[in-house]
Amino acid sequence: MVKITFITKDNKSTTLEADSGSVMALAVDNNILGIGGDCGGVCSCATCHVHVQEDQADKIGKASEIEEDMLELDDNTNEFSRLSCQIEISEELDGAVFYVAQE
């Protein structure tokens, strides 16, 4: 089990435990505001946009090319942007903090 924290646009922090699946699925399953996951995680909707905490960018990893292209859809995109359906939960992710990009 790893601990993952979401901080939503209203500044609410929610820490959840999980051991597998995508970060998007974890958020949707726990009704985290601002994560739609409308396409079911196939990198087609960009409704699962999060900002990775700056000092964790290396451990979370970079967006793929498709992901980067899709992120261009959001005005709120910066170098720490990821689509959370493309981040798989693993031991590495323990303590990760994600800032939800949309309201």
Place this chain on the structure above:
Amino acid sequence: MTTDNLTCIIVGASHAGVNAAFTLRNQGWQGKIILIDKDQHLPYHKPPLSKKALTAENQEIAALLKPEASYQQANIELILGAEVSNLNRESCTLDVTENGSLKTLQYDKLVLATGARPFIPPIPGLAGNRAVFAMRTLDDVKAIRACIDNKDVKRAVIIGGGYIGLETASSLLGLGLSVTLIEREERLLARVTAPVMSDFFKTLHQQKGVEVLTGLEVVSVNSEQDNQLVLCDDGTSIETDMIIVGVGIKVNAELAEQAGLKIDNGISVDEYNQSSDNNIYAIGDCANFKHSMFTQKVRLESVQNAVDQAKIVAKNLCGETIVNTAVPWFWSDQYDYKLQMVGLATGFDEIVLRRESAKQNTSLECLSAWYFKDGALLSVDAVNNSKAYALGTKAIQTGTKINRAVLADENEPLNHKTLFLA
């Protein structure tokens, strides 16, 4: 507005209905929320049905829209396996049949999210044939897989060359079947895309091994034991083990129609998704609505449309006044090809086609078709090209003019700077 004592009933618990229910709660709806569906299964994602769900090892694990517990947590009363058979607008009541017993439910606000069902054309030999399947629900997928797995089926005929037919072809090929796809029109995806895209997908499916027959109409099906003989209008006959029908849908508008609501290519609603009755709304596949971007009413069949309309209605019910401004978009995955579309091409007078070299790490072709009217971008179909899709979306959203010389030059890289005219 206080909603404490109000009951909102939502008929249909799929992409539209489920999103409406949760958005209502998140937006502060205090009263009861009742969500009803005749499907027995916990609400699930539909797009994977023709894609991953069909090829998955286990069809029991559907991709749920929300986990079971979240309905209770949000205080949404979810009634599954229950069919709404009558709507009485005078008494604001619904007749609901659950496990053979009839009950009456009272609403203050009603949201119809009844979607659509597959249209099975009146071709002799289709109705009542146990080798014939539709592709709309989890039970359809389970039935198709049970047939393939238990009867050791090797051959399939797909009637209909739209997205669902093409995705199903791709999945069945992945399961090792030999697949024949029959389309009545002269080209695939005829209703939704330009001839260049139709040709592209025809070639793709042929290269993968699907026998694609266009301009051919099925006139009858004869079954002899487990063998199906599909007869076409030119005399061709094709032997197969199973038939999947994907020729389009019929809107579930009967409930609304019987209640005297305005019907016009679905349930007719305004820019707030409100029907001709102030207490009744319609969203998703069943709604023909007034979109702020288009002069004509449109009825769209996509997850984006279902979700966005659900949110609009929920927010308006909670006291906001907002209309739909979202640019429509859609995706389809076939083999390892990703098609993404944005906007509506209706009325285009020019297409710019762009072929780019394959992206890094893949050998997949990369293609995009840009539809214009009077020089303004209407829509983009992008194959393996999320960049074109994203740029197109931005341009349509903001009404930005496109530098068509750059667009048409395949050696020019595409980005905001090169493509967008100030």
